[in-house]
Amino acid sequence: MTVIQAERLRKVYGESVAVADVSFTVEEGESVAIVGESGSGKTTVARMLLGLETPTSGTITVCGRARGAGRVSSKERRRRAREIQIVFQDPYSSLDKLQRIGDVISTSLSLHFSLTPAELRRRTLDLLESVGLAERHAALLPRQLSGGQRQRVAIARAIAVEPRVLVLDEAVAALDVSIQAQILNLLADLRAPGGMSYVFISHDLAVVNQISDTAIVMHRGAVVERGPTADLLRDPQEDYTRALLAAVPRPGWKPSRRIT
Numbered sequence: 001m002t003v004i005q006a007e008r009l010r011k012v013y014g015e016s017v018a019v020a021d022v023s024f025t026v027e028e029g030e031s032v033a034i035v036g037e038s039g040s041g042k043t044t045v046a047r048m049l050l051g052l053e054t055p056t057s058g059t060i061t062v063c064g065r066a067r068g069a070g071r072v073s074s075k076e077r078r079r080r081a082r083e084i085q086i087v088f089q090d091p092y093s094s095l096d097k098l099q100r101i102g103d104v105i106s107t108s109l110s111l112h113f114s115l116t117p118a119e120l121r122r123r124t125l126d127l128l129e130s131v132g133l134a135e136r137h138a139a140l141l142p143r144q145l146s147g148g149q150r151q152r153v154a155i156a157r158a159i160a161v162e163p164r165v166l167v168l169d170e171a172v173a174a175l176d177v178s179i180q181a182q183i184l185n186l187l188a189d190l191r192a193p194g195g196m197s198y199v200f201i202s203h204d205l206a207v208v209n210q211i212s213d214t215a216i217v218m219h220r221g222a223v224v225e226r227g228p229t230a231d232l233l234r235d236p237q238e239d240y241t242r243a244l245l246a247a248v249p250r251p252g253w254k255p256s257r258r259i260t
């Protein structure tokens, strides 16, 4: 089953074209990576998938239903939340400063599932544990955690909903290597047949290689190359993809550096 169908997505801000006629599909259980340097339009694609940004033109179908613009009921919002969730690179602004970590997760759970208080607590602690956090973290506020820990809370909150599609926008980039490996393993487990699909946005091609089946390379808003991730990394066909690959291992490489 196709869980996401994006067709000729376009987003224009004034004179500048952030996304130019981008089309792709994501199948159930598939992991699709979107790679490209900073400013290539990846985040704008992600925001459109979530309905946080309205495409200038083009269509998005999520789980078989077209996502239109306009206001939706809270019931419909809840339903959409079960279809697609996003984790951003810096989730600090998306966490309520006054809400304890345990409550962040349990609020997300109780919105979508009817659980007894004991089940809610058990599930909350299991989710925290799955992202490498402990019971003691449940009582803390976001500001009492490190950036990487907050990132993991945002991942746990998104996973709690058991969405059909999880969009990760540079969501593991800032984590240290061992935690990153734990999260990537967790994501791989959750993909099990019939499980979650991912749209994995990253400039880190090593991570992309681990987590995705298919990769889409974006440059200046457009798709320049796509294919099975392993093939694309091993034998890139486009100069831009080759430059992107060649740019990675050098010391001092920054995703924001322009490739010309």
Ligand SMILES: Nc1ncnc2c1ncn2[C@@H]1O[C@H](COP(=O)(O)OP(=O)(O)OP(=O)(O)O)[C@@H](O)[C@H]1O
Pocket (backbone or CB within 6 Å): 013, 016, 017, 018, 019, 036, 037, 038, 039, 040, 041, 042, 043, 044, 045
């Ligand atoms: N709200 C906005 N208003 C005006 N221009 C925008 C807006 N959002 C994005 N852009 C522009 O659209 C282009 C694509 O940005 P986008 O954030 O999608 O790229 P990206 O590949 O995700 O980069 P990064 O990795 O830095 O997030 C950029 O030139 C950016 O400046």
